[in-house]
Amino acid sequence: MASFNSLWNVIILESTLPESTVQGWIAAASIPSCINFIYGGGNAAQWDIASPSGSGASVPIPTSPWTIAISSNQDSLFSWGTNTGFAWASLNVISIEYDPTNPSDTPIVIGSRIWHGICLCYGLPADSMSTSEYTAFLNYLGTMQSPYYQAFHTNPAGITGDDLAALHLVYYAYLMQTYLPCPCYTQEPSQCVTSTGGTTTSYTFSPLSLETGVVLLAGGLVGALIVLM
Numbered sequence: 001m002a003s004f005n006s007l008w009n010v011i012i013l014e015s016t017l018p019e020s021t022v023q024g025w026i027a028a029a030s031i032p033s034c035i036n037f038i039y040g041g042g043n044a045a046q047w048d049i050a051s052p053s054g055s056g057a058s059v060p061i062p063t064s065p066w067t068i069a070i071s072s073n074q075d076s077l078f079s080w081g082t083n084t085g086f087a088w089a090s091l092n093v094i095s096i097e098y099d100p101t102n103p104s105d106t107p108i109v110i111g112s113r114i115w116h117g118i119c120l121c122y123g124l125p126a127d128s129m130s131t132s133e134y135t136a137f138l139n140y141l142g143t144m145q146s147p148y149y150q151a152f153h154t155n156p157a158g159i160t161g162d163d164l165a166a167l168h169l170v171y172y173a174y175l176m177q178t179y180l181p182c183p184c185y186t187q188e189p190s191q192c193v194t195s196t197g198g199t200t201t202s203y204t205f206s207p208l209s210l211e212t213g214v215v216l217l218a219g220g221l222v223g224a225l226i227v228l229m
Helices: 019-028 107-121 134-143 149-154 161-179 207-216
Strands: 007-012 036-041 047-050 059-062 067-072 085-088 093-098 190-196 199-205
Touching (some): 059 067, 059 085, 059 093, 093 107, 134 149
Parallel strands (some): 007 067
Antiparallel strands (some): 085 093, 190 199
16 A cells, blocks of 8 residues: 555646636535645646556656546546546646536545545545445444445445535545554544645544544545546
């Protein structure tokens, strides 16, 4: 499992996409504030083009580790096909797309793509919610008195649509709390401090309040999963 890295570079390859919009995506997905982001435009030295095997895609790939590339799927330089993102865990880089013409690409949908990719780069089993992590995650839901506990216990295949999307975000929080030395989850309530652009902001929350926030924000998250290559 990769060590915890708290600082990620975000290169924005769409000139009309404001940094504040990307910050809104991250906030909407409740990505823990102990993960910090540095934003900037993507010059040619910061990314290359990759064609992941079997994907039919041609997408930007960052050239430096701990970097996330974000581009519009309307950009003629790239071809995403049906893919919404890729994470190269061995390189610790992520590439995601957003569709400015698709109303289903809401802030929480795109933010979840980012958090999923981060989990994969940390070496976390982000795609194992219903397999190897099922029992432990079920116990976590029970401990947190989650509204998803009963359904996940009796009929996990019946959780669909926005409910399934919200459950994925709770799962990412569970992974970070369980496997990483993430300061957001080392005590309860947790205290996180993040600094961006000279401004320091503190957040205090418990894992239960984080889950509640995720559930309330969950509308329209379907299709957010990242393809791992």
